[in-house]
Amino acid sequence: MTAIEIGRLLRASTTGFVLGCRVMQLDKPFFGALVRVPQEHDYQIYGLVHDMRVEDDGLVRQLATVEFVDESTVADNRQNRTTPVEISVLAVGYQRHTSISHLLPPRPPLSLDLIYLCEPDELRGFTAEGRFGYFRHVLRAVDLPVSELLAAHLQQAQQAHAAAGNPGWIDAATQELITLLRDDYQTLMNVLAALSDVAKSR
Amino acid sequence: MTVDFQQVQRQVKELGQNAQASLESRQHTREQAQQFLHACAEAYDLLHRKVEQATLYDPNLRCALPVNEPIDGSYRQPELPAQATILAADGSQIAPSRHEEVEYALINTGAIQMKLGSPEPPPISVESVLLYDEKLENLTDALLALARDLSERRLLADLAVGLPPPVITFTDGQMELWLGQAGDREEHGLFQESLLEYKSVLQKLCASQAAAAGYVDRPHARTVVRMLEVATLSEAEMPQVKSHKPFRTMRDLHLFRGLLRPGERSALFEIQSPSAKFYRDELALFFFYLNVGRQGRESLARVEVPRWVVDSPPMLDHLHAVLVQQCRVMGAHPYPYLLHRAHETAVVSLQEKEQVTQMIAHELLGRGIDVEGKSHKQQLKDQATRGKA
Numbered sequence: 296m297t298a299i300e301i302g303r304l305l306r307a308s309t310t311g312f313v314l315g316c317r318v319m320q321l322d323k324p325f326f327g328a329l330v331r332v333p334q335e336h337d338y339q340i341y342g343l344v345h346d347m348r349v350e351d352d353g354l355v356r357q358l359a360t361v362e363f364v365d366e367s368t369v370a371d372n373r374q375n376r377t378t379p380v381e382i383s384v385l386a387v388g389y390q391r392h393t394s395i396s397h398l399l400p401p402r403p404p405l406s407l408d409l410i411y412l413c414e415p416d417e418l419r420g421f422t423a424e425g426r427f428g429y430f431r432h433v434l435r436a437v438d439l440p441v442s443e444l445l446a447a448h449l450q451q452a453q454q455a456h457a458a459a460g461n462p463g464w465i466d467a468a469t470q471e472l473i474t475l476l477r478d479d480y481q482t483l484m485n486v487l488a489a490l491s492d493v494a495k496s497r
Numbered sequence: 498m499t500v501d502f503q504q505v506q507r508q509v510k511e512l513g514q515n516a517q518a519s520l521e522s523r524q525h526t527r528e529q530a531q532q533f534l535h536a537c538a539e540a541y542d543l544l545h546r547k548v549e550q551a552t553l554y555d556p557n558l559r560c561a562l563p564v565n566e567p568i569d570g571s572y573r574q575p576e577l578p579a580q581a582t583i584l585a586a587d588g589s590q591i592a593p594s595r596h597e598e599v600e601y602a603l604i605n606t607g608a609i610q611m612k613l614g615s616p617e618p619p620p621i622s623v624e625s626v627l628l629y630d631e632k633l634e635n636l637t638d639a640l641l642a643l644a645r646d647l648s649e650r651r652l653l654a655d656l657a658v659g660l661p662p663p664v665i666t667f668t669d670g671q672m673e674l675w676l677g678q679a680g681d682r683e684e685h686g687l688f689q690e691s692l693l694e695y696k697s698v699l700q701k702l703c704a705s706q707a708a709a710a711g712y713v714d715r716p717h718a719r720t721v722v723r724m725l726e727v728a729t730l731s732e733a734e735m736p737q738v739k740s741h742k743p744f745r746t747m748r749d750l751h752l753f754r755g756l757l758r759p760g761e762r763s764a765l766f767e768i769q770s771p772s773a774k775f776y777r778d779e780l781a782l783f784f785f786y787l788n789v790g791r792q793g794r795e796s797l798a799r800v801e802v803p804r805w806v807v808d809s810p811p812m813l814d815h816l817h818a819v820l821v822q823q824c825r826v827m828g829a830h831p832y833p834y835l836l837h838r839a840h841e842t843a844v845v846s847l848q849e850k851e852q853v854t855q856m857i858a859h860e861l862l863g864r865g866i867d868v869e870g871k872s873h874k875q876q877l878k879d880q881a882t883r884g885k886a
Contacts, residue, residue, distance in 0.1 A: 370618035
């Protein structure tokens with residue numbers, strides 16, 4: 296299977312990183328997707344996509360006010376011009392050799408590292424490890440749309456697990472979230488409401 | 498030390514006080530000039546004769562000559578061709594500086610090629626040429642600019658070869674190579690060499706059946722105005738032609754104001770200038786004015802074209818329609834989109850210039866060749882700039 300490359304790293308910290316990609320690469324990553332950043336020595340970092348930002352510049356702003364923009368001009372701006380798309384990722388764990396950890400990575404990835412979208416088997420491997428330890432990184436990120444992010448992630452992970460004959464994964468994940476949020480009624484209600492939207496759309 | 502704003506303020510007040518009177522005077526002159534334009538609209542022979550007489554007394558006369566269209570006429574925007582390839586090029590340069598770490602010049606030329614109506618992204622070409630050692634000898638700013646202009650047109654000619662017609666090419670600025678007033682004999686010798694090559698490049702474009710044009714935004718020229726000034730002189734008064742400038746405050750831009758509706762072009766004019774002798778036959782240069790603005794927001798550009806474009810009505814129409822379409826893409830700031838993109842492609846940023854300088858310095862140091870470093874003056878300037886940042 297060919298790894299799906301979605302961009303290169305622009306900046307990073309221990310808790311997260313931002314990658315840049317061209318507009319034409321934007322059809323690959325999606326909100327809530329699990330991504331990985333391979334490093335040297337059989338080590339890679341995992342993260343969840345929580346924001347995608349399309350930057351503008353003077354010319355794009357100018358063109359946006361015009362009544363009709365032809366296809367060639369749109370293609371030129373999307374494919375030739377360097378107006379980057381920034382994708383923000385929340386670090387949720389790492390893998391060293393064959394061992395997956397839901398702790399924060401010991402060191403952040405480096406500039407221009409390639410970032411790949413996780414395949415369903417990698418998504419299953421990361422989410423089935425341990426007892427959903429990575430949830431706490433999401434729940435701690437109060438500036439992010441936590442409930443929407445969890446809902447999007449759980450939907451994708453549930454599909455991957457169900458396709459592999461493990462439909463019970465989503466129930467265990469939901470139960471864990473209820474336990475973690477038992478003292479935060481408001482967040483719990485938001486998360487459960489988002490999960491109920493996921494269930495309806497299944 | 499900064500600007501003394503108190504001194505400036507007093508002068509700004511004077512400027513404001515004079516502005517109204519000067520506006521009214523210009524308006525009056527414009528009305529007179531426009532009346533004369535209409536009066537001479539079809540006096541082709543008379544205008545030719547007057548200009549011919551005037552050149553006897555002023556061999557450096559630079560003005561317009563009527564072709565075969567009424568000079569106050571306006572010509573509607575033609576239909577866009579069903580398909581066409583549009584090519585635009587622009588260039589930028591790094592001038593050599595003895596104050597920098599290493600002395601070199603660079604010409605960076607960018608071109609972009611768009612197929613009308615195609616959903617494909619337009620291919621981009623860049624040519625970066627480093628000039629060093631003996632190539633820097635006698636390289637003035639004017640000659641470097643000349644080399645850049647030549648490089649733009651050469652790139653277009655190369656890209657146009659083999660493309661199916663119609664092919665429309667343009668660059669920013671006038672088509673006539675220009676060295677300026679200054680320049681010693683050596684500079685003029687190099688100018689002649691560039692001119693020869695430029696003409697061969699134009700001939701290549703002509704052979705490719707590609708329309709070539711130079712696009713001048715907010716033109717400063719007064720060639721049509723000058724032709725009218727010359728035409729106001731009687732034969733007996735002709736010896737005073739050099740100093741005879743009754744419409745001296747006028748530019749062609751003012752003359753055509755209000756005469757062209759959005760998308761319309763003016764009549765075609767031939768360029769009468771001392772350098773016209775260099776551009777003969779199919780390379781003879783012509784121009785027209787084009788209103789690329791919208792209703793209520795006129796915006797006039799000057800478009801220079803060679804004779805082979807003028808002699809082919811479909812080619813001229815395609816160029817006219819494409820330039821208007823290209824300007825409309827840019828909305829409130831009408832300027833050909835592809836020219837803007839070619840500029841974006843060609844422009845060398847300060848960061849890139851620094852990068853090139855470092856590449857050269859590393860290469861030389863790696864070979865054990867000493868690099869002198871920046872001059873004291875440059876280092877102090879850089880420190881001052883950093884301090885303000």
